[in-house]
Amino acid sequence: xAWLGLYNYWIxxxxxxxxxxxxxxxGNVVKKIVGLNLFQTAVFILYISMSKVQGGTAPIVExxxxxxxxxxxxxxxxTAIVVAVATTALALALTVRIKESYGTVEEDEIHRxxxxx
Amino acid sequence: xxxxIVIVLLSFLAITAVAVVMLHDLFAVVMLFGIYSLLTAAIFxxxxxxxxxxxxxxxxxxISTVLMLATLALTARKEKTSLRFAPIxxxxxxITGAALVYGTLDMPRYGDPTAAIHQHVAPDYLQRGPRExxxxxxxxxxxxxxxxxxxxxxxxxxxxxxxxVMMLLGSSRRGxxxxxxxx
Numbered sequence: 001x002a003w004l005g006l007y008n009y010w011i012x013x014x015x016x017x018x019x020x021x022x023x024x025x026x027g028n029v030v031k032k033i034v035g036l037n038l039f040q041t042a043v044f045i046l047y048i049s050m051s052k053v054q055g056g057t058a059p060i061v062e063x064x065x066x067x068x069x070x071x072x073x074x075x076x077x078x079t080a081i082v083v084a085v086a087t088t089a090l091a092l093a094l095t096v097r098i099k100e101s102y103g104t105v106e107e108d109e110i111h112r113x114x115x116x117x
Numbered sequence: 118x119x120x121x122i123v124i125v126l127l128s129f130l131a132i133t134a135v136a137v138v139m140l141h142d143l144f145a146v147v148m149l150f151g152i153y154s155l156l157t158a159a160i161f162x163x164x165x166x167x168x169x170x171x172x173x174x175x176x177x178x179x180i181s182t183v184l185m186l187a188t189l190a191l192t193a194r195k196e197k198t199s200l201r202f203a204p205i206x207x208x209x210x211x212i213t214g215a216a217l218v219y220g221t222l223d224m225p226r227y228g229d230p231t232a233a234i235h236q237h238v239a240p241d242y243l244q245r246g247p248r249e250x251x252x253x254x255x256x257x258x259x260x261x262x263x264x265x266x267x268x269x270x271x272x273x274x275x276x277x278x279x280x281x282v283m284m285l286l287g288s289s290r291r292g293x294x295x296x297x298x299x300x
Contacts, residue, residue: 004120004124005226005229006221006222007127007227008123008227009218011127011128011130013214013217014134014214015130015131016217017211017213017214017217018138020213021206021210024210025203027196027197028143028197030185030188031146031196033185034146034147034150035138037150037181038134038150038153041153041154041157041177044157044161044173045127045130045160048160048161048164048169049164049227050232050234051165051166052165052227052228053235054227054229058166058167059165059243059254059255059256060253060255061246061247061253068165068243069165070234070235071239071243071255071256072238072239072242072259074169074256075256075259077166077169078168078169078172079268079271081169081173081176081177082176082271082275083274084177085177085181086274086277087278088181088184089279089282090278090282090285092185092188093282093285093286095188096188096285096286097285099191104193105192105193106196106197109197
């Protein structure tokens with residue numbers, strides 16, 4: 001059952017690759033942003049999985065507890081979640097501007113209008 | 118037992134992710150993404166990351182979903198392209214995933230207290246944090262005190278993003294007529 005200890009990481013990789021696939025294959029810009037968010041959330045789960053200590057509790061110090069989970073990844077991911085939302089908001093604002101200028105948010109139609117491909 | 122709960126929640130998460138990838142109705146995708154964020158928050162809670170859990174529930178499941186719904190209202194609700202089988206991206210994704218799985222094989226197992234990550238500064242923070250800052254929650258003391266400059270940097274990023282959003286959407290409202298006239 002030793003492989004079960006790696007299950008978290010494997011699901012994280014699956015989610016990451018699902019997000020990556022959406023970013024590569026799908027042409028809709030909103031869908032691409034959702035894919036990027038899938039990828040980001042997978043990274044969050046990777047960090048938090050590593051911070052867990054068997055038999056530990058949340059890192060709020062009380063005299064009756066001895067074992068705590070690692071607080072450092074929690075701090076990093078708190079910052080990362082907020083930054084992720086900020087970048088998502090910026091990406092969505094760009095999407096709205098693209099819609100206003102081109103009348104579409106599909107990548108191939110935008111390329112056709114631009115004659116870039 | 119605790120790990121069993123995590124395994125079940127992670128499996129739900131994988132199923133939700135597959136649904137997000139397959140669906141074409143963007144409204145359904147955004148709603149499923151809200152569920153996905155909420156499941157993530159539940160996993161964080163079981164993994165002892167309580168502060169991260171409520172941030173993810175409020176920000177990930179709440180604000181992100183609202184922002185995406187607002188964008189959908191201004192753009193299109195349905196995705197136009199049909200689901201075509203794309204062998205090359207699938208191959209790229211599979212190879213990358215396989216390489217990453219190979220990389221996990223010598224990682225510390227779930228909950229291993231002897232892992233390298235738990236040996237360096239973390240015990241130090243846990244011991245000194247409450248004594249030096251007077252806050253029992255170690256995450257808060259590291260975030261606001263020991264790594265206060267990081268949090269200042271985070272605020273800078275949010276401010277920059279906010280200014281960017283305002284410049285993109287604010288000026289477009291005024292200049293829409295002019296741009297359309299030119300075309």
